[in-house]
Amino acid sequence: AFKHKGIIANPNCSTIQMVVALKPIHDNFGIKRVVVSTYQSVSGWGKQAVDQLWAEISGISKNKKYREIASEGRVLPSQIAFNLIPHIDIFLDGGYTKEEMKMANETKKIMRADIPVTATCVRVPVLISHSEAVNIELDKDASVSRVREVLSKAPGIKVLDELEPGKYPMPLFAEGKDDTFVGRIRKDYTVKSGIWLWIVSDNLRKGAASNAVQIAELLLSRR
Structure with missing residues (x-):
């Protein structure tokens, strides 16, 4: 970014x-492969999707039928209230979505490393904050405690990784904050050097506005 001339895309x-x-994690252990499933809030689509969720919840509470709810200003591919939609952006050749x-593609570009990433992106009935279940196969084996230390x-x-109810990242906890929250750190016993992470962040702040501000602040600090 410091040598780049022109627009820097978020x-x-x-x-x-x-x-x-x-x-x-990559800096300390190297990464062979990443498998991620996302659980993305409706605000990631925009205000109309937020309005759709509220309208559907209101309609269902009044005992409306699905068809009546779906016809009222729907912008997502299907009903989102009390539902999950495994379809974000358009479908491409091969069955993957653009998202x-x-x-x-962006992970390779940002990390400057040819790390294979395969993803399934799902829209969920949450207002703000995206959550991700991330499975990482490492180049070098690492204990859970060592991974936790590196992330901390x-x-x-911010690492929230206590094995007690509510002591792990959740969308409600991340909302309104700029940090990325990581928890549920555990070994994947199906591969030699695998690790699981649960990652949650406010998509409107760290996922958009705050990240843009942080990029600008970093560039200004180097002038």
Whole structure:
């Protein structure tokens, strides 16, 4: 970014929060492969999707039928209230969506490493904050405690990883904050050097506005 001339594009919101956690892990252990499933809030689509969710909740509470709810200002591919939609952006050749391919391509670009990423992106009935289940295969094996230590020292990350009810990242907790929250850190016992992370971040702040401000502040600090 410091040598770049012209416009600097903000990455996709779902990619941003993932690479914040991937970077310190890659720097310390190397990454062979990433498998991610996202659970993305309706605000990622925009105000009309937020309005759709509220309208559907209101309609269902009044015992309206699905067809009546779906016809009232729907912008998402299907009903979102009390539902999940595994379809964000358009479908491409091969069955992936554009959102899923963005995550794969942008991760390589941001990390400056040819890390294979395969994604499934899902819209969920949450107002704000995206959540991600991220499976990482490492180049070098690492204990859970070591991964937790590396993440705890990384800028912009807060580790919430206690094995008690409510002591892990959730959309409600991340809303209104600029940090990326990481928890549910555990070994993947199906591969030699695998690790699981649960990553949650406010998509309107870290996923968009705050990230743009942080990029600008960093550039100004180097002038």
